[in-house]
Amino acid sequence: MEKLKVLNLSDLKTGETGIITKVVGHGAFRKRITEMGFVKGKKVKVIKNAPLQDPVEYEIMDYKVSLRRTEAQLVEVIAADKTNFIEDVKFEGTIDEETLKLTAGEKSRTINVALVGNPNSGKTTLYNFASGSHERVGNYGGVTVDAREATFKQSSYTFKIVDLPGTYSITEYTPEELFVRTHITEKNPDIIVNVIDASNLERNLYLTTQLIDMNIKVVIALNMYDELEKKNAKLDYKALGKMIGIPIIPTVASKGKGISELFDKLIEVYEDKDTIVRHIHINYGNNIETAIAHIQILIKENKEITDKFSSRYLAIKLLETDSATLNQLSQCSNIEKIKKQIETEIKILEKEYKEKSGTIITDAKYGFIAGALNETFKPCIEGKRKKITQIDDFLTHRFFGFPIFIFFMWLMFQVTFTVGSYPMDLIDSGVGWLGELIENSMAEGPLRDLLVDGIIGGVGGVIIFLPNILILFFFISFMEDTGYMARASFIMDKLMHKIGLHGKSFIPMLMGFGCNVPAIMATRTLENKKDRLLTMMIIPLMSCSARLPVYVLLISTFFPENQGLVLISIYIIGVIVAVLVALAMKKILFAKQDVPFVMELPPYRIPTLKNTSIHMWHKGAQYIKKMGSVILLASIIIWALGYFPRNVKYSANYDEQIAVIKSDNNLTDSLKKEQSNKIELIKQSEKQEKSYIGQMGHFIEPVIRPLGFDWKIGVSIITGLAAKEIVVSTMGVLYQADFSNNESSANMQNRLKEQTFSQGELKGQKVFTPLTAYAMMLFVLIYFPCIAVIAAIKKESDIKWAVFTMIYTTGLAWLIAFLTYQIGSLFI
Ligand code: GDP
Numbered sequence: 001m002e003k004l005k006v007l008n009l010s011d012l013k014t015g016e017t018g019i020i021t022k023v024v025g026h027g028a029f030r031k032r033i034t035e036m037g038f039v040k041g042k043k044v045k046v047i048k049n050a051p052l053q054d055p056v057e058y059e060i061m062d063y064k065v066s067l068r069r070t071e072a073q074l075v076e077v078i079a080a081d082k083t084n085f086i087e088d089v090k091f092e093g094t095i096d097e098e099t100l101k102l103t104a105g106e107k108s109r110t111i112n113v114a115l116v117g118n119p120n121s122g123k124t125t126l127y128n129f130a131s132g133s134h135e136r137v138g139n140y141g142g143v144t145v146d147a148r149e150a151t152f153k154q155s156s157y158t159f160k161i162v163d164l165p166g167t168y169s170i171t172e173y174t175p176e177e178l179f180v181r182t183h184i185t186e187k188n189p190d191i192i193v194n195v196i197d198a199s200n201l202e203r204n205l206y207l208t209t210q211l212i213d214m215n216i217k218v219v220i221a222l223n224m225y226d227e228l229e230k231k232n233a234k235l236d237y238k239a240l241g242k243m244i245g246i247p248i249i250p251t252v253a254s255k256g257k258g259i260s261e262l263f264d265k266l267i268e269v270y271e272d273k274d275t276i277v278r279h280i281h282i283n284y285g286n287n288i289e290t291a292i293a294h295i296q297i298l299i300k301e302n303k304e305i306t307d308k309f310s311s312r313y314l315a316i317k318l319l320e321t322d323s324a325t326l327n328q329l330s331q332c333s334n335i336e337k338i339k340k341q342i343e344t345e346i347k348i349l350e351k352e353y354k355e356k357s358g359t360i361i362t363d364a365k366y367g368f369i370a371g372a373l374n375e376t377f378k379p380c381i382e383g384k385r386k387k388i389t390q391i392d393d394f395l396t397h398r399f400f401g402f403p404i405f406i407f408f409m410w411l412m413f414q415v416t417f418t419v420g421s422y423p424m425d426l427i428d429s430g431v432g433w434l435g436e437l438i439e440n441s442m443a444e445g446p447l448r449d450l451l452v453d454g455i456i457g458g459v460g461g462v463i464i465f466l467p468n469i470l471i472l473f474f475f476i477s478f479m480e481d482t483g484y485m486a487r488a489s490f491i492m493d494k495l496m497h498k499i500g501l502h503g504k505s506f507i508p509m510l511m512g513f514g515c516n517v518p519a520i521m522a523t524r525t526l527e528n529k530k531d532r533l534l535t536m537m538i539i540p541l542m543s544c545s546a547r548l549p550v551y552v553l554l555i556s557t558f559f560p561e562n563q564g565l566v567l568i569s570i571y572i573i574g575v576i577v578a579v580l581v582a583l584a585m586k587k588i589l590f591a592k593q594d595v596p597f598v599m600e601l602p603p604y605r606i607p608t609l610k611n612t613s614i615h616m617w618h619k620g621a622q623y624i625k626k627m628g629s630v631i632l633l634a635s636i637i638i639w640a641l642g643y644f645p646r647n648v649k650y651s652a653n654y655d656e657q658i659a660v661i662k663s664d665n666n667l668t669d670s671l672k673k674e675q676s677n678k679i680e681l682i683k684q685s686e687k688q689e690k691s692y693i694g695q696m697g698h699f700i701e702p703v704i705r706p707l708g709f710d711w712k713i714g715v716s717i718i719t720g721l722a723a724k725e726i727v728v729s730t731m732g733v734l735y736q737a738d739f740s741n742n743e744s745s746a747n748m749q750n751r752l753k754e755q756t757f758s759q760g761e762l763k764g765q766k767v768f769t770p771l772t773a774y775a776m777m778l779f780v781l782i783y784f785p786c787i788a789v790i791a792a793i794k795k796e797s798d799i800k801w802a803v804f805t806m807i808y809t810t811g812l813a814w815l816i817a818f819l820t821y822q823i824g825s826l827f828i
């Protein structure tokens, strides 16, 4: 049965049939073609294959399918036609299908294996042991670059093993490297065995990262395992394998240990039965990932290329200015465009990092290795350490790591609020000045009211938080740029695992304290969809800075004694609720086992002020966009809902009362002003109550009454849907606090204390007690984040999760406020 030779499907002529033995090729192509039925053992017939004609038509499993010629080249078959017999064998009539199938089965049980690894990692020793041959063992010297091939049988499978020259990398600097690479890309071995010297993991794994990029099937032979054990070092190779998606088998090639396990594993992987195998992406950091994505788009226009190679791999190689890859793509129709794109991307990268693009990528690869080993590898005590690992040992230390981290967090928030308060005051007075300017220079009327109360009042109330947010983002960017953020994730990883998340989720969550919108966007750095969704779902529970004004107002009014403590309690409750929600969701919605992955430890860098500022600005731009769009629109709508209808029937003639005061000669001017202002506010408040928004507040009052809220709080909550900052400005209007007055906050506080219910069984009783205030803060903390966040969730996942977030947060907020108020009422 060894008489039939393997052909490419494209070699079959019209009318011929063949049995598929193998599908080579890549990614999307491979998936598509196997879905169409091109799997091994299946019969395929050529319907029409004219030379030079594309596509070729085939029949498989009673379906007609056309494939491009380049695609058909990637399917291997054996055929029943006599021309396909090896010459010296006599042809004895037609071959029945049974024989063909049997032969195909045999052929598909031939596994092509290539040994790839650093020089002196033990490839030849392994090869010799498996094949029984006696090749010269030792350092691979000399100029002849050659590969030896041998066969080896184990459990009904035949292995064709190729021993390739040793290389540290598969770039193009030496003939060996190019040889190895060409072998992998042109000969398409079924599986690469990456032989690794266990006593020198870091350097050996570098080559592995390149194989990971290539997205090919790899099994690691963790050779010289005896050396590792002798040194008393410990490697959790099972965990490492799971993280990088490559099975790892410890071997001692010189003693033949682990070799049969290795080949068993090869069979399992070949038959797609291994559960560890999975393609991972090494995260090269935002800037490089963006560049990769841009180039990938252009490469993907060339199907004949992406059928064979991973577009990501090609893009990475191109960014490394690898000329062999560029040659490979020279046939592409858009090669000029690709070249131009690479040039632009490299220019951007090199300007940013002040380093060659290849170096940046290498650094990132070592960051990946450092991260992988930090979690799985314990070297012997007396081993020499590099300086960088000493810093890492300190910053990610079991005991010190956490306090150091807490200190940085504390510093960040402290600076954010103390330093931020100066520009905040400046902007505040600027906004006030602008409002006054317009008020004085324009004629009275709806347009002026829209500008002053709607737009400047609404957007202005939000823009004052911009400095805080920019400072917070500056810190976060700084920590990211130095490489500390990756270490922070590392420290948090254990804790985050307990709630079903990874350390990497921590960064987006942290950003959530600034503004949830960029935080949601930052979840992109998470590879796993489940982690991404889960993180997105709980980010709204991180109390963003927009909620702070609400807390500040209520706390300063009702908890003057323990301000700091109460404020922290709110933030902590947010985090606790997030943890509980994550635990619940993990159980109910994402009840799948999670896959471990590597957390990169990128090299430390001293960032330039300019770069960090640019990164800060990228994040801050989101916030500014939110003000220009959602908040502006919402401010106008809320203003309009409060402004109309105009023809309100007031319960008293306020204008007349004001006129009476103004004409009263017994009063001083300032007293006149004070009294008429008071009446004006009462009038405004009645107008608000009778306006559309007031009607809405009354409408939802029955729902929020059990929480101890009245209709005014209801209105504030509704307006807060647009942005939480608006809650306070709405309260300002509803509780008739005169913000043009310097004592505005004191004024507002008194007003809040004096509020009574206007109707219902509690009529006449005080609305606000410390308990209601606390319940309200919890409600504001948890309910509907804001429109911009919901939009961001929709953009990053889909509408389903956006709707889910709206419902679950609001429901949960109600429940928690309800419990707080009702249970609290029993005691107070
Ligand atoms: P190659 O360059 O990758 O082909 O490596 P070789 O197969 O030539 O091996 C280099 C040296 O390592 C030889 O002296 C081998 O005897 C030795 N060697 C190979 N495998 C092992 C192993 O598992 N343990 C130990 N201690 N030595 C090994």
Ligand code: MG
Pocket: 120, 123, 124, 125, 137, 138, 139, 140, 166
């Ligand atoms: Mg060798």
